[in-house]
Amino acid sequence: MNIIENSKKTIGQAVAKAFEAAVSKGALTPENSVDIDKIMHLEVPKDKQHGDFACNIAMLLAKELKMPPRKIAEAIVGEIPACDDIQKVEVAGAGFINFYLSDNRLYEVIRAIETEGENYGRIDMGKGKKVMVEFVSANPTGPMHMGNARGGALGDCMASVLEYAGYDVCREFYVNDAGNQIEKFGKSLEARYIQELKGEDAIEFPEDGYHGDDIRQHAKAFIEIEGDKYLDESSEDRKKALVGYALEKNVDALKTDLEKYRIVYDVWFRESELHKNGKVMEAIKRLTDAGYTYEEEGAVWLNCEKMGLEKNEVLVRQNGIPTYFAADIAYHINKIETRGFDLVIDVWGADHHGHIARMKAALAAVGIDPDKFEVSIMQLVRLTRDGEVVRMSKRTGKAITLNDLLEDVSIDAARFLFNMRMAGSHLDFDLDLAVKEDSENPVYYVQYAHARICSIIRLLADEGVSVKAFDDICPELLKKTEETELLKKLSELPDEIKAAAISREPARITRYVIDLASAFHTFYNSCRVKEDDEKLMDARLKLVDSVRIVIKGVLKMLKIEAPEKM
Numbered sequence: 088m089n090i091i092e093n094s095k096k097t098i099g100q101a102v103a104k105a106f107e108a109a110v111s112k113g114a115l116t117p118e119n120s121v122d123i124d125k126i127m128h129l130e131v132p133k134d135k136q137h138g139d140f141a142c143n144i145a146m147l148l149a150k151e152l153k154m155p156p157r158k159i160a161e162a163i164v165g166e167i168p169a170c171d172d173i174q175k176v177e178v179a180g181a182g183f184i185n186f187y188l189s190d191n192r193l194y195e196v197i198r199a200i201e202t203e204g205e206n207y208g209r210i211d212m213g214k215g216k217k218v219m220v221e222f223v224s225a226n227p228t229g230p231m232h233m234g235n236a237r238g239g240a241l242g243d244c245m246a247s248v249l250e251y252a253g254y255d256v257c258r259e260f261y262v263n264d265a266g267n268q269i270e271k272f273g274k275s276l277e278a279r280y281i282q283e284l285k286g287e288d289a290i291e292f293p294e295d296g297y298h299g300d301d302i303r304q305h306a307k308a309f310i311e312i313e314g315d316k317y318l319d320e321s322s323e324d325r326k327k328a329l330v331g332y333a334l335e336k337n338v339d340a341l342k343t344d345l346e347k348y349r350i351v352y353d354v355w356f357r358e359s360e361l362h363k364n365g366k367v368m369e370a371i372k373r374l375t376d377a378g379y380t381y382e383e384e385g386a387v388w389l390n391c392e393k394m395g396l397e398k399n400e401v402l403v404r405q406n407g408i409p410t411y412f413a414a415d416i417a418y419h420i421n422k423i424e425t426r427g428f429d430l431v432i433d434v435w436g437a438d439h440h441g442h443i444a445r446m447k448a449a450l451a452a453v454g455i456d457p458d459k460f461e462v463s464i465m466q467l468v469r470l471t472r473d474g475e476v477v478r479m480s481k482r483t484g485k486a487i488t489l490n491d492l493l494e495d496v497s498i499d500a501a502r503f504l505f506n507m508r509m510a511g512s513h514l515d516f517d518l519d520l521a522v523k524e525d526s527e528n529p530v531y532y533v534q535y536a537h538a539r540i541c542s543i544i545r546l547l548a549d550e551g552v553s554v555k556a557f558d559d560i561c562p563e564l565l566k567k568t569e570e571t572e573l574l575k576k577l578s579e580l581p582d583e584i585k586a587a588a589i590s591r592e593p594a595r596i597t598r599y600v601i602d603l604a605s606a607f608h609t610f611y612n613s614c615r616v617k618e619d620d621e622k623l624m625d626a627r628l629k630l631v632d633s634v635r636i637v638i639k640g641v642l643k644m645l646k647i648e649a650p651e652k653m
Contacts, residue, residue, distance in 0.1 A: 089210060089581035090196050097172050098140060098186050099127050105166035106144075114162040117151050129186075138177075138185035139575075145182035156182025193574040194562035200577065200633040201557050205640035208580040212588060213254030219422055220246040222434035223345065224261040227337045228272040229299055231344060231489040234436055237468045237514060239489075240505035242434040243350045244593035245463065247644045252588035257428070259354045260341075261418065264334060265362050266411050271296060273326035276333055279306035280325070284315050299485070305333040344489055349498060349646040361417045367409045370417035371402050373453045394448040398441075412442075416449045423450070423459050432461045432591060434510070440464055463591050465510045472518045496521040499647045503530035506597045506645065529601055533638065534650055536604035540635040541651040543616050547628060552617075554632045555625050564626045569610040573630060576606045577637055593645070600641040607634050 103123040109115040126147050129140045145160035152159055160182040167176050175187040200207045222242025225235045243258065250256045263269075275296035281289050283306050292298070309332050317325045338355070345352070361367050371387065374380050379390050380402060387403035389412075402413040422431045435442070439462075447457035470477040470487060479485060492501060500521040507529065508514050526532045544554065565574065580599065587595040616631060618624040639649040 089585075090192060090199070090578040091582040094172060094188055094192060095129050095140070097170065098129060098142070099124065101167050101170060101173065102127060102142065102144060102163060102184070104168060105163045108166035109162040112166075114165075115148075115152055115154070115159065117148075119151065121148065121151060132185070137179060137183075138175075139188045140186045141179075142184040142186070143182075145184065149182075158182075160184050190566065190571055190574075191563070193571060193578060194565070196574055196578045197562060197629055197633050198557045200636050205636060205643060207637060207640060208584050209251050209253070210581050210584055211253040212585055213249065213252050215253065215255050216429040217257070217427060218249055218254045219257045219259050219426075219428045219431045220249070220434070221259045221261055221422075221431065222246075223350070224263065225341060226268055227262055227264060227334055227341060228268055228297055229301060229337070231341065232486060233468050233470060233489075233492070233516075234465070236348075236489045236492055236501065237505045237516075238434050238436070238465050239345060239348055239350050240502045241463070241465060241510050241593065244502070244506050244596070244645050245432070245434070245591055247646070248584060248587045248593050248596060251584050251644060254588075257353045258351070259356055260345075260352045262338060262355055262357045262359075263411070264338075264357050265359045265414065266408075269330060269334070272334070273330045275302045276306055276309075276329035277322065277326050279303050280309060280317065280329060283307055283310055284318060301337075302333075305329070305336065308336075309333070347493065347498070348489065349502065356418070356421075358414050358418065361414055361421065362409070366421065367414050367417045370420055370453070371409065371413055373420075374402070374416075374449065377452050377454075379449075379452045389445070389449065391445055391448065394445075394452065396444055396448060398445075400445060412445070415442075415446065416453075419446060419450060419460060420453060420455065423455050428459070430459055430461065432463060434463045434465055437464055437466050461591070463510050466513045468505070468514045468516055470516050470518055477518065499534070500528070500530050502645060502647055503533075503597060506593050509592050509594050529597075530647065531653075532608075533600050533604040533642070534648070535653055536607045537635060537638045537642070537649045538651055538653040539611065540607070540631050540638075543631060544628070544635070547617060552624065552628065554628055557629065560625045560629050561622045562626055562629075564623050565630060567614060569606075569613045570627070570630065573606045573610050573634065576603050577633060580637060580641070596641060596645065600638060600645075603634065603638060603641075607631070607638075 106115065106121070106123050110117065123144070127142070127144060129142050132138060132141045145156040145163065148159050149156045157178060160178040164176050164178055164184060167173070172188055172192045173186060174189040177185050177187075179185050203209070220242055222245075223231070223235050223239045225231045246256045246258050271293070274293045278290050278292045278296065279302050282292070283303070296302075306329070309329060312332075313328070317328055320328070342355070371380065374389060375387075379393060381388055381390055385405040386401050389400045389402050391397070391399045400412050401410050403409050419431065422428050443462045447460060450460055451457045470492075477487065479487065495518060504516055504521055505514070520528055524531055526535070547553075565571065583595055583599045587593055610631075614627060616624060616627045618627065642649045
């Protein structure tokens with residue numbers, strides 16, 4: 088049940104009927120036919136004194152009717168039929184129509200939560216359409232950094248929101264196990280392997296190689312298994328063996344770290360498969376056949392200028408090796424065309440922004456609807472402690488990884504705080520805040536609301552008072568402002584799910600559950616649940632239990648625990 092949608096529908100029908108009545112009486116005289124349903128738009132006023140919904144229909148009709156908006160609004164309001172859901176309608180300002188809804192329609196949210204349980208808020212906007220969310224896709228040549236930590240939380244929660252909105256969602260990790268970075272990985276491993284066996288001076292370490300200690304550890308572990316037998320092999324065979332060993336260790340570590348972070352992927356797709364089965368060269372041929380490539384100095388280029396873009400891109404290098412961009416085009420053809428996803432959403436870092444238009448243009452060039460491809464651009468994250476930016480791990484003295492972070496803060500805090508801002512906003516992650524156990528810490532604040540409600544229910548159960556069914560309470564007793572505000576906030580969840588799914592911004596849901604917790608804490612400070620009036624007590628107990636169910640459901644969606652005791 089979506090009470091807000093139902094209320095909007097009721098108001099829309101009332102305005103349409105009122106307009107028709109005003110026209111039939113000659114109070115309004117449009118020159119052309121007017122479809123009220125098409126131009127009708129309702130907003131929730133920022134100032135609660137202006138009602139539950141506001142409508143600017145009179146402003147939109149002013150030109151057609153050649154009348155002042157306020158006169159139009161008064162004519163419409165004068166014909167709005169009586170309705171149980173609408174308590175009052177008034178004209179405000181230059182011609183806004185404000186609607187005040189009766190509390191009766193709010194009580195149904197309690198019934199809806201009772202019926203749907205933790206599934207309350209789910210909607211069918213997606214109609215089962217297949218959506219893939221590809222996120223993190225960290226370079227498998229090393230550990231994950233803070234950008235991956237934020238991208239993981241954002242991507243996973245976005246996928247959850249889309250599931251709640253009725254889409255069939257697949258979470259995917261794209262393993263970049265081909266191309267330049269793997270070649271560099273192999274050279275780095277080879278150098279460390281030789282140095283471990285023959286000394287530091289035996290071979291110069293590649294200047295652009297991976298200097299992390301993980302490379303040295305891989306070389307040592309490989310030696311424990313294989314010894315020095317690869318010293319006599321060719322460089323290519325040596326690198327192939329080392330990469331074959333180390334890459335799988337890294338991918339397994341990525342899976343372990345992400346599962347610890349509560350991210351489980353449906354598919355781990357390997358770039359190398361696109362090369363092995365010829366799909367990269369096939370994609371390039373399709374672009375060539377469509378007239379969008381050219382050769383220059385032994386390389387094959389994508390003619391982006393022909394597509395209306397500024398910078399042309401190399402698809403095949405002079406050495407005959409396709410670029411990462413070429414493989415990425417083949418990968419997105421595979422997502423949309425081969426596997427049939429209706430929509431693919433990639434979560435990328437801000438440094439990939441210029442890649443979006445080129446990818447869309449390339450897909451269009453091979454006959455794929457570019458609107459089936461979307462990118463959520465994620466800005467940088469900074470860690471702070473004591474107001475200072477933290478770049479290095481105290482334990483290792485190196486750049487902080489996801490594992491380092493989760494040693495300092497809880498998974499709940501990390502996932503919640505990384506979802507506090509929209510993806511396109513820069514984020515300062517406050518390590519001091521993340522470990523606080525008080526109301527300043529947003530995740531603690533929300534979890535404490537859930538635990539407090541559980542405590543109320545337990546204490547009353549000890550006295551023989553249990554949560555009753557909706558049909559056995561008197562919801563109309565819930566008339567205090569703090570009670571109705573809590574009911575309104577509960578009613579907003581389905582609409583918030585819809586808005587978050589449309590905007591691809593799971594931060595809306597994080598903000599929603601903070602606001603719900605805030606509304607509960609305000610209620611708790613003003614309204615006693617344990618009352619001498621048993622009917623009022625039963626109604627309030629049912630209300631707070633509804634809040635408990637919704638908080639637990641939302642936290643479950645975000646893969647955050649909802650403790651019953653704190």
